[in-house]
Amino acid sequence: MNHLLLCRVLALLSVLLLGPSACVFQRRGAVDEGRAGPTPGSIPPDASDQGWQQVHHAMELRTLRLRAGATEGEVTVVRFDPAAYQLRVKYDVQHPGTVREWFEALQPLAVINGGYFDAQGRPTALVIFDGIRRGVSYEGFGGMVVINAQGQFELRSLSQQPFDENEALQQAMQSAPMLIQPGGQLAAIEDDDVDRSRRSVIARDRAGRTLLIVSRSPTFTLRELAQALHTSDLELDAALNLDGGRSTGLYLRTERASVAIDSYDRVPLVLVVEEPTGQARP
Template sequence: MRLFFLFVVFLVGCTAVTAPVPTPILPAGPTAVVPAASPTPLVPDTGWEAARPGLERRVIRFFDADGRLVEHLYILRFDPALYQFRVGYRPGEPLSLQDWQAETGALAVLNGGFFTEEFTATGLVVVDGQASGASYGAFAGMFAVTAVGPEVRWLGARPHDPNESLQYALQSFPVLVKPGGAAGYAEPDGEPARRAVVGQDGDGRILFILAPRGRFTLTQLSQTLAASDLNLDTAVNLDGGASAGLILTDPPASIPAYTLLPAVILVYGR
């Protein structure tokens, strides 16, 4: 796959092997030996699997030269015709991912953008049509929900218009995939970290992408996403590190965030 060419240094990995059961000693007859369970190899790419109507999931794994798993992308792809999107925001009163889900009853919860030590978003947030904070510039992107539906935008191509009627919005940076599918970030590589991304593909579907093992730099992730077969049109990096996390309630799946979050993206069935 094209994804592997970008990460030759990466690694399908870590197959778990169940330890053999100790040999029991019987009072009579020969010693019985219980064989070890056969290892179940991890596939590099699961392909798209239907999780529920209008929702697919996929796992793409990266291995090192010794075949050890070093990173994976966990991806959810939503059809906006069957799901609605909102933004949750509690400035100064953050919640854990689990509490966000419990409070909102959302089907899925993804962490949002960057925030201050006081748990206030550093970019624009819109909830129920009410805006707070200041918009970022051309270096950033925005997840927006209008009367038409959800969109992932690059503010360099489409700056925020304060007169636009937004139902929900959340800004973050940098833009990893620019409109049309080109890699959007090529700065000198910084530190690798856990990553969270919101994207939109060429068919208008919304993708949540998590890289939870902390092996991608932003430049590596930008190049990987642009070169993939995900058909991404635009993708925006969300807050990473301890903030990166996702909850899906049905079917259940969880990638934990290790800090409280003031802003999240919420998904509900229609």
């Protein structure tokens, strides 16, 4: 008696003796007709995405899945009102650390790895931390995280707004490439279909909030990540790629939640999110 016939006989006996029940035997690869599979081209429901969780008075946390074509993967996102916190650049070429080590040393609310650096730990582009300038600006490409003279957060595209040597900035850090150009336009990125890596991103949404985004698994190419972010429900106005791969890391700790994604390597450059001086709120 073949397997399918045996399954039908057992199902009939179970109905006669025990009432309706499902047959527990199935051919390998057979479809359970009582279950609807995902619609072709759709992302299956993600049990890990519980929506935005408020973790501080003006900060939220979310884990969600993104898709670009046939590629999909999970990202962790911290979203906050930049007017409610201080975003600062931290750079120490003499004492680099993993993102966890930076977090433990500084005790901020959140920290994410920064831009690129060479083998000696020197930044490959412009960095300004507490008014101190290091490195040389990119020209015609990449982007820049800015805390301007008024203490306001900006996320600039250097092709749209080149660095002005005469501008007074409190904090700045350049990286590349732009994934989404300011205004919400998908950036043109060279084909990199073989380079899948862990990813770190800083972004701004259409409401002006700042987002720290990390893909802890080597899932996306840069082009795929840009497409996935652009078509997501994050409503991004601009997004800048940070150093990824072994440098990727994101830590957050509040009374309500924590995130612990450590970098594999020590990094000399990070972005930290802190309470405004003299304030402490849960």
